[in-house]
Amino acid sequence: MRKFKGVDFYDLDPLLSDEERMVRRTVRDFVDDRLLPVIREAWEKGEFPKSLIPQIAELGLFGATLQGYGCAGMNSVAYGLCMQELERGDSGIRSFASVQSGLVMYPIHAFGSDAQKDKYLPRLQSSKIIGCFGLTEPDFGSNPGGMKTRAERKGDGWVLNGTKMWITNADLADIAVVWARADDGIQGFIVERGMKGFETQEIRGKLSLRASDTGEILLRDCEVPEANRLPGTQGLKSALACLNQARYGIAWGAVGAAMGCYEEALEYSKQRIQFTKPIAGYQLVQRKLVEMVTEITKAQLLCLQLGRLKDQGKASFVQVSMAKRNNVFHALEIARMARDILGGNGIINEYSAMRHMCNLETVYTYEGTHDIHTLIIGEHITGIPAYF
Amino acid sequence: MNLAVCFKRVPDTTAKIRIASGGKAIDPQGVEFAISPYDAIALEVALRLKEKSGAGEVVGVSMDPEGNDVAIRKALAIGVDRAVLVKGGATFDSHATAQVLAAVLKPRSFDVIFFGKQAIDDDAFQVPTMVAQLLGLPRVNVCTSVEIEGGRAKCRRQIEGGEESVELALPCVISVQKGVNGIHDNRFPTMKGIMAAKSKPVETVAAPAFEPTLELVSLELPPERPPGRIVGQGAAAVPELVRLLKEEAKVL
Ligand SMILES: Cc1cc2nc3c(=O)[nH]c(=O)nc-3n(C[C@H](O)[C@H](O)[C@H](O)COP(=O)(O)OP(=O)(O)OC[C@H]3O[C@@H](n4cnc5c(N)ncnc54)[C@H](O)[C@@H]3O)c2cc1C
Numbered sequence: 001m002r003k004f005k006g007v008d009f010y011d012l013d014p015l016l017s018d019e020e021r022m023v024r025r026t027v028r029d030f031v032d033d034r035l036l037p038v039i040r041e042a043w044e045k046g047e048f049p050k051s052l053i054p055q056i057a058e059l060g061l062f063g064a065t066l067q068g069y070g071c072a073g074m075n076s077v078a079y080g081l082c083m084q085e086l087e088r089g090d091s092g093i094r095s096f097a098s099v100q101s102g103l104v105m106y107p108i109h110a111f112g113s114d115a116q117k118d119k120y121l122p123r124l125q126s127s128k129i130i131g132c133f134g135l136t137e138p139d140f141g142s143n144p145g146g147m148k149t150r151a152e153r154k155g156d157g158w159v160l161n162g163t164k165m166w167i168t169n170a171d172l173a174d175i176a177v178v179w180a181r182a183d184d185g186i187q188g189f190i191v192e193r194g195m196k197g198f199e200t201q202e203i204r205g206k207l208s209l210r211a212s213d214t215g216e217i218l219l220r221d222c223e224v225p226e227a228n229r230l231p232g233t234q235g236l237k238s239a240l241a242c243l244n245q246a247r248y249g250i251a252w253g254a255v256g257a258a259m260g261c262y263e264e265a266l267e268y269s270k271q272r273i274q275f276t277k278p279i280a281g282y283q284l285v286q287r288k289l290v291e292m293v294t295e296i297t298k299a300q301l302l303c304l305q306l307g308r309l310k311d312q313g314k315a316s317f318v319q320v321s322m323a324k325r326n327n328v329f330h331a332l333e334i335a336r337m338a339r340d341i342l343g344g345n346g347i348i349n350e351y352s353a354m355r356h357m358c359n360l361e362t363v364y365t366y367e368g369t370h371d372i373h374t375l376i377i378g379e380h381i382t383g384i385p386a387y388f
Numbered sequence: 389m390n391l392a393v394c395f396k397r398v399p400d401t402t403a404k405i406r407i408a409s410g411g412k413a414i415d416p417q418g419v420e421f422a423i424s425p426y427d428a429i430a431l432e433v434a435l436r437l438k439e440k441s442g443a444g445e446v447v448g449v450s451m452d453p454e455g456n457d458v459a460i461r462k463a464l465a466i467g468v469d470r471a472v473l474v475k476g477g478a479t480f481d482s483h484a485t486a487q488v489l490a491a492v493l494k495p496r497s498f499d500v501i502f503f504g505k506q507a508i509d510d511d512a513f514q515v516p517t518m519v520a521q522l523l524g525l526p527r528v529n530v531c532t533s534v535e536i537e538g539g540r541a542k543c544r545r546q547i548e549g550g551e552e553s554v555e556l557a558l559p560c561v562i563s564v565q566k567g568v569n570g571i572h573d574n575r576f577p578t579m580k581g582i583m584a585a586k587s588k589p590v591e592t593v594a595a596p597a598f599e600p601t602l603e604l605v606s607l608e609l610p611p612e613r614p615p616g617r618i619v620g621q622g623a624a625a626v627p628e629l630v631r632l633l634k635e636e637a638k639v640l
Contacts, residue, residue: 003402018458022465022582030576060579072579082579 003032004088007259009297012304016077023078027085030059035089040349042211043090046204048172049211052093057127061086061097063105069121071105077307080252084303087253088260091359092212094253099168100124102245104131107177107188110241111232116190120175132173134164134217135239141166142372143387144179145236149219151180151187158182158229160189160197160222166366170200170215177230178217179239188230188238197222209362244317247367248310251323254331254363255299257356261331261338262292264353269341279341288337295330302326318380325373332360389444389536391434392498393468394489394519395427397452397459398509411606413479414509416454423459426504428574430564434502435467436571437536445469447498451477451488451595464585465577471588472496476595480510483601486518491596494523500541503563505530520561527561528554532568 006028013021034055042049056062063071065079079101087094105124108116123129140146149162160180170176176191176198191198199218206214232238266289269280279285302323309315335357339346346353364370379385399405400420408415423431434446448463448471455475464471477488493501501523503516513529520527532551533544541556545565556562566572577585619628634640 005402018461019582019586022461022577022585023579026577026579026582058578059576060581064579070580072583074579074583078579 004028004260004263007262007293007296007300009293010301012300015304016081019074020078020081023074024081024085026059027061027082028088030055031085031089035086035093039090039093039211039355043092043355044210044349046206046210048092048096048213050172053096053127053130056086056093056097057125060125062100062127063109063121063125064101066105066109066121069109069117070125071121075307076248076310077304080249080303080307083249083253084256084259086256088256090211090355091253091257091363092209094249094256095168095209095212095362098246098249098253099133100127100131102249103133103242104175104177106245107133107230107233107238107242108190111188111230111238112190113227113231115227116230120190129174130169130172132167132169132176132217133242134167134170134176134178135243136164136166138163138165142369144239145186147179147181147186149178149180151182151189151224153182154223157223157225158189160191160219160224162219164217164219166203167200167215167217169213170217171202172213173200176200176217177242178219179236180219185235186233186239188233189224190228190230191219191222191224192228195222195224208358208360210358240317243367244320247320247324248306248315250363250367251299251306251320251327252303254324254327254360255296255303257360257363258292258296258299258327258331258334261335261353261356262289262296264351265289265292265338265341268345268351272343285341288341292334292337295334299323299327299330318377321368321373321376324367325370325377328360328363329370332357332364335360389438389441389500390498391438391444391446391500391502392449392493392496393427393431393434393446393463393502394449394451394493394515395431395459395463395504396424396507396509397421397450397456398424398507401425401508405609407607407609411608412604413607421456421458423462423574424504424507424509425573426506426508426564426566428504429566429568429571430502430504431463431466431468432571432574433534433564433568434500435575436569437500437534441536444499447472447496449489449492450474451485451492453477453479455592457590460590461585462577464588464590465582466574467581469588471590473590473592474595475592476597478600478604480512480604481600481602482510482512482514483518484598486515486522487598488595489515490519490522492593493519497559499558500536501525501559501561503561505563505565516561516563523561525559525561526556527563528556529563530565531562532565534562534564534569 038049060072064074067073135144152159178189178191197220200215202215270278272279306323338353400422403419406415438446446468448468451474460471460473474492506513528543531543531545535542543554545552619625
């Protein structure tokens with residue numbers, strides 16, 4: 001198989017440290033050797049390729065930016081590069097890593113008690129247990145603050161009632177970080193599979209992110225001990241802090257998917273001859289390729305600076321919103337252009353453009369839709385909220 | 389168990405090679421470098437032997453004319469305990485390289501010094517044997533299995549029409565073939581391994597000077613392969629294809 005070389009039009013590589021480059025190389029090789037050979041079939045069958053999980057855990061990607069508990073403690077740029085490379089493989093696999101790391105391990109690390117950290121983090125890091133994150137509900141997507149899931153005190157513990165929808169890893173998960181409304185505001189809970197009243201159900205018929213498990217969480221008088229409430233949370237703000245972690249990874253991941261599409265389209269267009277020459281020799285095709293490489297380069301610059309800011313503790317959530325919004329939008333456009341350049345071949349799964357394109361429709365919507373990020377940035381620059 | 393693994397930094401197998409001006413070296417511009425694949429396998433063999441024995445260390449040794457430490461850092465990231473970077477020497481002179489390595493290895497004590505069977509840039513196959521000779525150590529090359537037991541190395545190797553089993557007293561020099569002990573590649577470095585690599589000891593020593601034993605006259609790229617030829621389509625093309633294979637390619 002041909003090895004992926006990456007796209008570096010603006011000579012950004014020297015801005016990365018030796019470690020960061022080695023991290024990228026490692027995950028890039030992993031994607032070429034282990035992920036790409038299995039992804040086509042998994043996607044077609046609509047199955048999550050579980051065999052990859054222990055391998056990704058062994059690389060040490062889960063919770064890789066966290067300190068302690070077996071985690072690598074690496075910087076945000078190195079972590080971003082991991083997400084980029086994984087998503088060059090498939091958005092579904094990157095989603096798994098984002099959820100396990102940014103939406104499950106991060107909240108336990110940031111808001112959990114020492115006992116919770118000791119109990120869950122090492123096993124999440126090694127993938128002995130899998131987590132999911134339940135925020136979205138059937139009636140509350142872009143507006144999670146309206147959530148209906150209730151948490152009521154009962155004796156020493158809590159009783160949870162409600163439904164969480166569109167939950168990545170729901171069916172695979174051993175534990176769920178669930179957000180619910182209590183009398184004194186929104187709280188986070190670690191609900192274990194097996195606790196009475198906890199059930200999950202797979203969502204079928206997806207035409208996007210097919211190599212990822214998506215499901216519903218049903219909480220029916222679900223009994224959760226006080227020891228499983230995240231003690232450090234401060235309402236919805238804490239849930240959004242988790243999303244901020246995952247969105248950061250998505251901004252990088254989108255660049256990976258876009259680079260995969262660009263490389264595929266570029267190679268194809270140089271080989272495919274129509275009329276008198278390779279299609280890469282026609283102005284209209286060149287324009288598409290130029291759009292692609294330009295947007296990839298701009299997105300790389302956004303990510304790199306965002307990562308450096310994050311490592312200095314200076315990245316704001318609006319900056320994360322801008323990178324997620326911009327990079328996913330352009331990745332989706334790039335995937336569509338790549339699909340177009342591949343002609344009829346673009347619609348079959350021997351090539352990855354259409355798989356990426358379908359996947360990116362989800363990425364465009366989850367973790368704050370494109371338009372919700374528009375409103376977040378819009379409010380920030382005008383001072384006027386435009387959500388309602 | 390104290391194990392040394394000698395490895396060479398070579399252009400990645402996917403790198404597009406250009407000859408530098410002067411015609412005597414590879415142009416490093418834009419080339420990604422890697423540990424020569426057979427040496428990477430030797431590293432994995434040593435790491436697993438150490439893990440199995442539960443004691444000792446694996447020391448990486450690499451001679452590099454530019455003193456580039458890319459290969460060293462990779463080796464440390466996959467689990468080598470410490471490394472010796474030998475700065476200097478000449479890339480394609482096997483005997484001079486063997487002299488440098490032997491001089492560096494001599495004062496250090498190892499149970500086994502591992503090599504890959506060949507480096508993939510010059511394909512010379514010579515350095516392990518020469519190092520063993522210079523150090524006066526027993527050696528076996530191109531091994532397909534290696535076990536260390538009771539102060540002896542038990543190795544197997546493919547020979548024409550069969551397999552050979554040999555035993556050597558330690559210390560010794562062993563070069564390995566792909567597939568040795570079921571190993572085809574080194575493990576992926578872990579994220580933790582990459583982060584830990586920075587803090588592992590790397591000793592940089594200058595390569596002692598030796599008289600070159602050969603002169604590199606020039607490097608040339610292989611001639612471009614002539615494009616394929618389409619002789620026809622379907623069954624109708626078979627007679628012409630057979631004729632060409634017989635008369636032109638002379639393979640039938
Ligand atoms: C495959 C997949 C996996 C997911 N994984 C998870 C998960 O692990 N955990 C989790 O909690 N959630 C998850 N989600 C949910 C995801 O975050 C939501 O789908 C997303 O927030 C959008 O919510 P919604 O689907 O209800 O759409 P809606 O909120 O109904 O939005 C529909 C449309 O209306 C627009 N819109 C909404 N409000 C406004 C407004 N005020 N102004 C202008 N336009 C507006 C939106 O931009 C969008 O275009 C996942 C979703 C998918 C598809």
